[in-house]
């Protein structure tokens with residue numbers, strides 16, 4: 001690691017940035033937090049004062065014009081991700097953007113075409129660092145479960161039915177907001193890609209009188225032949241977990257895909273003979289790990305959170321939503337994008 005700190009700016013410091021990102025950034029020795037933006041000036045000022053950040057603004061242009069930054073972290077609502085990623089890259093910054101990469105696959109592809117060897121773009125998928133998933137994946141690889149037979153994953157929460165998260169044109173909806181975590185977790189666990197998907201879901205009318213997805217259940221097949229089922233909801237009590245079934249035993253995890261660092265998650269292995277044991281999971285903060293990874297990528301490490309990977313997640317979200325609205329199974333390879 002070089003002695004020079006990475007001068008960092010955070011764009012769109014809303015609830016997520018304040019609760020999850022800023023408190024971790026300041027713990028990462030290679031970062032120096034130099035600038036922040038929030039669309040409300042008083043909030044930007046308050047955050048800057050709290051963290052002693054030299055530059056703050058509510059004007060996007062002023063944030064991008066601030067010359068003393070090496071890297072930008074984007075925490076804006078989903079519909080702004082493409083614009084903010086492209087502006088940051090074109091300004092020569094290393095970029096970390098929150099999931100989903102963009103609301104549509106077409107927008108993600110437009111970003112991919114801008115990338116060159118010299119540009120750094122990392123897309124947040126914090127659960128790739130989650131011990132529940134990493135340890136489960138290791139046990140699968142070591143053959144502890146035998147041949148894999150099925151995987152089931154879910155993520156439920158109950159959120160207010162207003163704001164950008166519940167507005168289609170702002171990139172809201174359950175599939176983009178949390179379905180993307182579930183989809184990425186399945187791809188990560190299986191080291192395989194989706195080949196087809198069938199999904200049923202519930203939609204409601206948003207503030208703009210457009211249909212928005214609020215919950216879904218999906219069945220899919222992976223390239224390695226594995227059947228997976230998963231569901232997500234923005235109107236159910238908080239719950240997230242997975243079950244991975246193999247010929248020699250199965251794994252069950254509660255609080256499996258969850259950002260809190262209170263150590264409540266569990267992973268239990270059940271063998272073929274009714275025996276079971278809890279797999280130890282060290283406490284962790286996935287946001288710290290993800291952001292520290294971003295710092296390492298800037299310093300030359302290979303990225304585990306590539307834009308190509310994130311674009312594939314967006315593609316599966318689109319296929320899922322297409323299946324939901326047509327009530328038909330969608331083959332990913334023949335999938336013609338709107």
Ligand SMILES: NC(=O)c1ccc[n+]([C@@H]2O[C@H](COP(=O)([O-])OP(=O)(O)OC[C@H]3O[C@@H](n4cnc5c(N)ncnc54)[C@H](OP(=O)(O)O)[C@@H]3O)[C@@H](O)[C@H]2O)c1
Pocket residue numbers: 012013014015016017037038039040043075076077078098099100124126163164170177259
């Ligand atoms: N990886 C994870 O675990 C995780 C978890 C949560 C969120 N996220 C991602 O983080 C990003 C930000 O989420 P958040 O919860 O922080 O959102 P948020 O608090 O609702 O808003 C983020 C920022 O955008 C501004 N904003 C709100 N609505 C807007 C609109 N319609 N147009 C323009 N700006 C608007 C807010 O300004 P004000 O503060 O002035 O309202 C705030 O600066 C999203 O991409 C989300 O998917 C990731």
